[in-house]
Amino acid sequence: MRTFKALSISAFSAIIISSCGTADIVSTPIENIDKNPLKVSELTKAEKENWGHLDLVKDTIPGMSVDKAYTEIIKNKKGKKVIVAVIDSGIDIDHEDLDGVIWVNKKEKPGNGVDDDRNGYIDDIHGWNFLGDGYDEQLEFIRILANGDKSNPDYARAQAEYEKESPKWTERKTRYEQILAQVKSTHETLTNHFGKKDYTKEEVNAIKTEDKGLQQSVQLAKYMYGNGLDSLQEAIKELEDGLVSINERLNYHLNKEFNGRLNGDDPNDFTTKFYGNGNVKPVKKSESHGTHVAGIIAAERNNGLGANGVANNVEIMCVRTVPNGDEYDKDVALSIRYAVDNGAKVINGSFGKSFSPHSAYVREAIAYASEKDVVFVHAAGNDSKDVDTEANFPDDNVDYVEVSNTYIRVGALAPKYGSGLLASFSNYGKKNVDVFAPGASVYSTTPENEYDTKGGTSMAAPGVAGIAALIRSYYPKLSAAQVKQIIMDSGLAIHSKVIVGGNSEDVRPFADVVKSGKIANAYNALIMASKMSHSN
Secondary structure, rough: OOOOOOOOHHHHHHHHHHHOOOOOOEEEEEEHHOOOOOOOOOHHHHHHHHHOOOOOHHHHOOOOOHHHHHHHHHOOOOOOOOEEEEEEEOOOOOOOOOOOOOOOOOOOOOOOOOOOOOOOOOOOOOOEOOOOOOOOOOOOHHHHHHHHOOOOHHHHHHHHHHHHHHHHHOOOOOOOHHHHHHHHHHHHHHHHHHHOOOOOOOHOOOOOOOOOHHHHHHHHHHHHOOEEEEHHHHHHHHHHHHHHHHHHHHHHHHOOOOOHHHOOOOOOOOOOOOOOOOOOOOOOOOOOOOHHHHHHOOOOOOOOOOOOOOOOEEEEEEEEOEOOOOHHHHHHHHHHHHHHHHOEEEEEEEEOOOOOOHHHHHHHHHHHHHHHHOOOEEEOOOOOEEOOOOOOOOEEEEEOOOOOOOOOEEEEOOOOOOOOEEEOOEEEEOOOEEEEEEEEOOOEOOOOOOOEEEEEHHHHHHHHOOOOHHHHHHHHOOHHHHHHHHHHHOOOOOOEEEEEOEEEEEEEEEEHEEOOOOOOHHHHHHHHHHHHHHHO
């Protein structure tokens, strides 16, 4: 599942056109939320890096009231350790903000080449790596086309998708290259004008000149500043990073000739399952998605380092399953079963795709997790689509008949309350998206002791997984099904209308795009969990 950059492709395109609890704790009064004044000022640096933990009433920012939950509810309470499996790309288990919360399989002796716990996975000390040494992969519909079986019921749809996507990304590459050349030329012009590379926006805004070339450079620089960039050097980096992603899309994801499967396993043969290895780390620094997701859930709290996770008392089980491309159904199904069988009580799945040839096997694994009292939290997807009508896998239902009562699908919020509450990229669905949570511009851990801001429903799901872990830690008698119900029922009900799918002409009541009609709230969830636990 791809993440999103702060400056959109459409914004870059415009450049060419324009310039070339307890009894005394009271739940948030949700009936009064929509009477609050909207926040009009820009978020501070501290707010940007922690907005998902803030409180809508107190801060006028649509966070999950995590900080308030710790201050007013958790305080000095002691919770039970909860294992949360992160099925994702590799995770930097040595990161300064994660190294103290990584799960250790105490039944396994490191490095002896023996399956000490007899679970079939040798030296699975911190989890398992189903990808082996692989990372770059095709998209699922490209695999369908590469297989060449025109009798496949998905073949025609896959061909139509290819004919749409391939020229789009080829054109996008050309456009990015043009814009990058233009921004680099502008930066060179301004560098020569000032005699330095680190000129400021104030200095650019102060330029008065009759030189047409310099005027054009100033105009473009101002446009960049107006789109939230502090310098042209930052714009160049974003464009270069964007080109890396575009080239990956063309060279790997949409390339029918590419084969990224390096673990020696046949992904269509479900009789084999013990493949891969115990190395759960990323194969390269840019493989950062899993580390970012893990940090949202469980980055060590209040240790003076870069980020705070939602949950304390958590151990992260690392299950490397998601490549740079589409995950294989077999890997996903086995990952869920591995997590369940090795003690995970919450599973986070920040991945998804539109084609799933073996969806039944994955659905069986989701049902298995439900039977074993495990919460499975899944990201809704980043296609601005209604998943009630356009499938996004994995799902937990066939024709709306659910196989699990512990599967939670999560859409993404933006950090601005009001009509722009829904992240423009987020999928939605009155029947198939359960709740929304902070997902746009979320700050968290990345490999090699670094931190970054990423956006996607990939970032929203782990926030909810963190709430699930909190409930299971402090109220361990509650079942996984009860945890799901608490998260859905305890959220803040949003009664106002919101822009859907980034389309300003599509404005609907929030309750029409999500099953619960609510945004996740840790504070309220813990209050409800306390009441439900005492009534059991």
